[in-house]
Amino acid sequence: xxxxxxIGASSKRREDVRFLTGAGNYTDDINVNGQAYxxxxxxxxxxxxxxxxxxSAAAAMPGVIKxxxxxxFAAVGxxxxxxxxxxxxxxxxxxxxxxxxxxxxVRYVGEMxxxxxxxxxxxxxxxxxxxxxxxxxxxxxxxxxxxxxxGAPKVHDDxxxxxxxxxxxVEENKGAVDEAIAxxxxxxxxxxxxNRLVANPMEPRVAIGDFARGTGDSTLYTTSQNPHVIxxxxxxxxxxxxxxxxxxxxxxxxxxxxTKIFHYAEEAFVTFAAKAINRAVKWTSSRSEAFIxxxxxxxxxTKIDLALDADNNFTAIRTETYANMGAYxxxxxxxxxxxxxxxxxxGNYKTPVIYVNVKAVFTNTVPVDAYRGAGRPEATYQxxxxxxxAARELGVDPIALRRQNFVTEFPYETPVAVAYDTGDYNxxxxxxxxxxxxxxxxxxxxxxxxxxxxxGLGVNCYIEACGIxxxxxxxxxxxxAGLYESAxxxxxxxxxxxxxxxxHSHGQxxxxxxxxxxxxxxxxxxxxxxxxxxxxxxxxxxxGTYGSRSLAVGGSAMVRATEKIINKTxxxxxxxxxxxxxxxxxxxxxxxxxxxxxxxxxxxxxxAAYVPHNYPLEDIEPGxxxxxxxxxxxxxxxxxxxxxxxxxDPDTGKVTIxxxxxxxxxxxxxxxxxxxxQVHGGIxxxxxxxxxEGVVYxxxxxxxxxxxxxxxMPRADDLPxxxxxxxxxxxxxxNPLGVKGCGEAGAIGxxxxxxxxxxxxxxxxxxxxxxxxxxxxxxxxxxxxxx
Amino acid sequence: MAQVSMTVxxxxxxxxxxxxxxLSTFLRExxxxxxxxxxxxxxxxxxxxxxxxxxxxKACTMLAMEADGAEVATIEGQANADGxxxxxxxxxQDHHGLQCGFCTPGMVMSAAALLKENPTPSETEIREHxxxxxxxxxxxxxxxxxxxxxxxxxxxxxxxx
Ligand code: FES
Ligand code: FES
Numbered sequence: 001x002x003x004x005x006x007i008g009a010s011s012k013r014r015e016d017v018r019f020l021t022g023a024g025n026y027t028d029d030i031n032v033n034g035q036a037y038x039x040x041x042x043x044x045x046x047x048x049x050x051x052x053x054x055x056s057a058a059a060a061m062p063g064v065i066k067x068x069x070x071x072x073f074a075a076v077g078x079x080x081x082x083x084x085x086x087x088x089x090x091x092x093x094x095x096x097x098x099x100x101x102x103x104x105x106v107r108y109v110g111e112m113x114x115x116x117x118x119x120x121x122x123x124x125x126x127x128x129x130x131x132x133x134x135x136x137x138x139x140x141x142x143x144x145x146x147x148x149x150x151g152a153p154k155v156h157d158d159x160x161x162x163x164x165x166x167x168x169x170v171e172e173n174k175g176a177v178d179e180a181i182a183x184x185x186x187x188x189x190x191x192x193x194x195n196r197l198v199a200n201p202m203e204p205r206v207a208i209g210d211f212a213r214g215t216g217d218s219t220l221y222t223t224s225q226n227p228h229v230i231x232x233x234x235x236x237x238x239x240x241x242x243x244x245x246x247x248x249x250x251x252x253x254x255x256x257x258x259t260k261i262f263h264y265a266e267e268a269f270v271t272f273a274a275k276a277i278n279r280a281v282k283w284t285s286s287r288s289e290a291f292i293x294x295x296x297x298x299x300x301x302t303k304i305d306l307a308l309d310a311d312n313n314f315t316a317i318r319t320e321t322y323a324n325m326g327a328y329x330x331x332x333x334x335x336x337x338x339x340x341x342x343x344x345x346x347g348n349y350k351t352p353v354i355y356v357n358v359k360a361v362f363t364n365t366v367p368v369d370a371y372r373g374a375g376r377p378e379a380t381y382q383x384x385x386x387x388x389x390a391a392r393e394l395g396v397d398p399i400a401l402r403r404q405n406f407v408t409e410f411p412y413e414t415p416v417a418v419a420y421d422t423g424d425y426n427x428x429x430x431x432x433x434x435x436x437x438x439x440x441x442x443x444x445x446x447x448x449x450x451x452x453x454x455x456g457l458g459v460n461c462y463i464e465a466c467g468i469x470x471x472x473x474x475x476x477x478x479x480x481a482g483l484y485e486s487a488x489x490x491x492x493x494x495x496x497x498x499x500x501x502x503x504h505s506h507g508q509x510x511x512x513x514x515x516x517x518x519x520x521x522x523x524x525x526x527x528x529x530x531x532x533x534x535x536x537x538x539x540x541x542x543x544g545t546y547g548s549r550s551l552a553v554g555g556s557a558m559v560r561a562t563e564k565i566i567n568k569t570x571x572x573x574x575x576x577x578x579x580x581x582x583x584x585x586x587x588x589x590x591x592x593x594x595x596x597x598x599x600x601x602x603x604x605x606x607x608a609a610y611v612p613h614n615y616p617l618e619d620i621e622p623g624x625x626x627x628x629x630x631x632x633x634x635x636x637x638x639x640x641x642x643x644x645x646x647x648x649d650p651d652t653g654k655v656t657i658x659x660x661x662x663x664x665x666x667x668x669x670x671x672x673x674x675x676x677x678q679v680h681g682g683i684x685x686x687x688x689x690x691x692x693e694g695v696v697y698x699x700x701x702x703x704x705x706x707x708x709x710x711x712x713m714p715r716a717d718d719l720p721x722x723x724x725x726x727x728x729x730x731x732x733x734x735n736p737l738g739v740k741g742c743g744e745a746g747a748i749g750x751x752x753x754x755x756x757x758x759x760x761x762x763x764x765x766x767x768x769x770x771x772x773x774x775x776x777x778x779x780x781x782x783x784x785x786x787x
Numbered sequence: 788m789a790q791v792s793m794t795v796x797x798x799x800x801x802x803x804x805x806x807x808x809x810l811s812t813f814l815r816e817x818x819x820x821x822x823x824x825x826x827x828x829x830x831x832x833x834x835x836x837x838x839x840x841x842x843x844x845k846a847c848t849m850l851a852m853e854a855d856g857a858e859v860a861t862i863e864g865q866a867n868a869d870g871x872x873x874x875x876x877x878x879x880q881d882h883h884g885l886q887c888g889f890c891t892p893g894m895v896m897s898a899a900a901l902l903k904e905n906p907t908p909s910e911t912e913i914r915e916h917x918x919x920x921x922x923x924x925x926x927x928x929x930x931x932x933x934x935x936x937x938x939x940x941x942x943x944x945x946x947x948x
Contacts, residue, residue, distance in 0.1 A: 012880055019888025020876040020895060022822015022862035029821035122805065202826045202834060202889040202923050254824070254889030255923050287827035507887030507924045677883045677929060684926030708831035708921070716917035716927040721910070721945055746926075 006520035010673035013512040024252045027206035027223045032280035036065055039124035041114040041131050043106035046140035046364040046701020050104055054132035061130055063123030066277055068115040070103040079265050080237035081329040084478040085338050088168030096156040098328040100265045107155055107327035108364050109703055110292025115269050117281055140364040140701035144301060144322040147361050155327055155362040164325050164360035169342040177355035180316035184307035188390035193773045194378045196299035196695035199371045203254020204285040209270030213278055217245050220271045224250040225260045225504050226544020231536050233263040239272055250534040253506035258370040259294045261546050262331035291706045296695055297371020299324035304382045306390055314351040314405045319382060321358045326367035333369040339477050340375030346414035347383045348425045348461045348639055349405040354415045364701040372685055372747040376464045384460035384752035389770055399459055418465055420637045422730040428663040429641045435723045436643035436661035454648040456761025462749040465635035466741035467552030484631035486540040487557040489565050491624035493610035495603035500532045502542015503554030509674040516670055517555060521562050523588040524602060540627055548741030552636050559736045560628035569605045575616045576600050636732045636740040640664035644753035648761045653782030655691055655758055661723040667732045667740035675742045679724045682746015688714040690754035694775045791855045796864025804851040811835040813851035822862040822892050833920030836893035837861045843900035862892035875899055875937045884933035886924035893920050898934045907938045
């Protein structure tokens with residue numbers, strides 16, 4: 001029987017009521033008394049020298065309050081990067097300055113040159129058009145491989161080249177890998193592109209800066225996944241505001257998918273400008289602006305080799321990737337192609353030696369950073385496309401080849417520095433075969449054929465490292481932050497709880513799922529627990545929501561804080577019941593003395609904590625509030641197996657997704673309804689990457705795919721109903737809930753399934769196509785079929 | 788600046804607008820009705836969908852002045868008179884048809900317009916109708932399912948959860 005409350009129940013989401021009635025409180029819904037508006041003049045040139053910015057005419061336009069340029073920001077810092085990667089020679093990466101407003105040069109289309117602050121948004125926009133710019137255009141570099149050739153135009157004149165770093169992992173294994181490949185019975189090689197994407201949460205970014213002259217306090221309202229991180233980065237590195245004088249509020253946020261992790265220059269601008277003009281300053285991004293200012297995702301070009309022995313066992317993997325950083329280093333950009341990608345190259349398989357090389361490159365494009373999955377989709381896509389190709393070359397069943405090489409014993413130390421704690425890859429594959437009805441494929445193939453369509457089946461596995469991460473480990477790897485999470489649990493006198501968490505909810509349903517956990521621990525109704533998040537003034541320190549970490553790390557902090565509460569309430573109950581603390585049991589919201597019928601209710605104990613008339617004041621303090629910081633001891637390793645069936649129209653090359661099935665191991669599951677929803681959304685984004693989405697720049701650095709007219713977002717009629725299953729949970733061994741995280745799985749696991757399916761469809765039709773780069777648009781598929 | 792007046796969710800509302808002010812801007816900023824969202828500037832996403840004189844309209848494609856004298860319905864007026872969720876809203880909650888909630892007002896208004904014209908739409912009809920509404924969170928599975936459920940169709944066979 002499914003549970004109707006607590007851990008494992010599909011409790012309906014309480015946040016839905018406000019969203020369904022138009023009562024949400026998104027950042028753009030907030031207006032601060034007396035606010036002014038900023039419009040940013042952005043570069044429409046990808047690379048150029050700024051000779052002159054003449055703001056005199058614009059400054060005289062109606063409503064203009066002040067126009068800011070780089071000069072106004074001379075005394076503050078640049079936008080910082082939060083992760084320093086060390087290259088294969090032991091040297092730190094190249095780290096250019098990232099100014100709030102362009103200084104001397106523009107380096108990508110979309111870079112902010114000036115901020116016009118005016119009484120209304122329209123006046124600010126009108127005045128921005130009146131700024132006279134003299135920019136001498138320079139040759140732009142867009143292609144990564146061209147960017148690292150000798151003589152290529154340099155994005156940053158003060159750096160030796162456009163190479164940010166050349167990373168080798170594990171460098172000591174390189175020789176062994178080369179040797180294994182040279183001696184292999186069979187080597188499969190694949191070159192592929194992991195297409196550049198725009199995250200496109202439906203809510204565009206918004207930032208409102210406010211300054212209170214009376215107290216000298218600054219407040220930033222922003223569309224962020226991690227308000228505390230923004231407070232730290234902006235306060236300490238850009239504007240020099242101590243944390244106690246800076247409050248960051250991220251209210252309801254309309255989706256993030258990674259791109260709202262980063263600290264953006266617009267946030268620093270509005271906070272700075274509000275103080276400078278002594279009025280609140282609001283910026284609301286248009287979608288067109290979002291395309292040229294939100295950090296993009298993916299954008300890798302890779303060559304990968306897989307070595308197999310005569311029995312088809314994997315013996316080595318070697319991969320060489322070019323990763324686009326864009327023009328500047330966004331907050332976590334350097335970590336994505338390295339530590340979030342290289343460490344996952346073992347996949348679900350026991351391959352004895354692996355070598356990963358990554359060259360990160362500056363180009364005259366929008367900065368690139370984490371997008372749902374971040375590095376792990378890139379690793380999965382290469383590996384799972386490659387294994388599929390190997391199976392076809394060897395004439396063996398792709399599922400059988402995978403099963404033969406699965407890791408089956410846990411814990412398992414990979415050759416790429418991570419240790420999987422639990423998993424059962426055969427079990428998820430068994431479930432997949434069932435829910436995808438693979439045995440019925442031949443019949444469906446025949447039906448498609450009768451309609452004149454080509455049908456194909458693609459299967460793949462994935463593993464990801466989530467719940468980022470042990471702070472001491474990531475510190476060694478170059479992170480400039482800790483990656484714990486904190487929670488404060490406040491119990492009120494009448495027994496209700498408020499849980500203040502550093503995890504941020506922007507669609508994940510924390511306000512519903514977290515109370516399920518706390519309520520179950522105490523044995524009270526979920527409605528007695530309220531979650532508070534998204535405001536640095538209300539919540540303790542927090543590292544935020546990304547990397548599928550909220551429940552695994554943030555939830556663990558809540559569990560620890562609630563355990564402290566329970567320990568204290570047991571002491572109070574022991575006093576009230578005149579019993580030994582060790583004999584007190586808490587069940588269904590009642591404290592009882594073991595072996596007796598003496599009991600006291602949760603609410604009476606919490607009341608006693610605040611009305612301590614009969615209370616052990618000499619031993620414990622009144623009140624009930626506890627804080628815990630939880631720092632994970634390892635990553636978590638969700639894994640799964642996905643299957644996709646496509647039909648290809650042989651006349652047009654159009655691909656339709658006919659079936660999509662996902663069998664995932666997320667460890668324990670708190671709210672199955674929410675977890676399935678996360679998988680659905682991830683699959684849609686992965687299918688979007690595989691079939692529809694792709695950023696296109698021309699050779700001059702102009703973004704051609706800059707609106708929903710040119711960048712194809714997945715729509716309802718591009719997608720089918722999905723079959724998803726997460727019944728094979730092998731609980732995580734090192735966090736208190738045994739949870740692994742589910743937010744990114746769908747986006748990681750689905751692109752290779754789609755591409756494998758299309759290649760399968762074409763090969764069944766006699767084509768010798770072995771690979772098509774994403775997105776698999778009709779023209780690309782048609783070209784592949786007809787070449 | 789010009790004066791406009793319209794009936795919004797049954798109440799007469801008026802305000803000053805510029806010739807270029809969009810209906811979406813007037814609702815959000817002029818009237819403080821922030822349930823109508825703006826997700827794009829190319830009339831593609833449908834987050835701003837409202838009903839004008841009973842027809843589904845993207846409020847970002849209409850000037851506020853064009854709606855002068857019209858009957859406008861927005862997400863704020865969709866709940867039942869007692870404040871409880873209406874059938875469509877309730878189905879969205881029951882079937883987890885929303886995550887971040889940003890596309891949701893447009894989805895609910897779009898679904899309401901569909902069900903008025905076609906009380907029991909098929910899966911395909913729903914998906915085609917939602918062409919103009921982008922959701923980045925849900926992958927549409929639960930939105931389509933919720934609309935089918937709201938129209939009284941049995942959705943138990945559609946992959947659970
Ligand atoms: S805001 Fe109206 S369609 Fe996007
Ligand atoms: S629920 Fe987030 S965009 Fe639809």
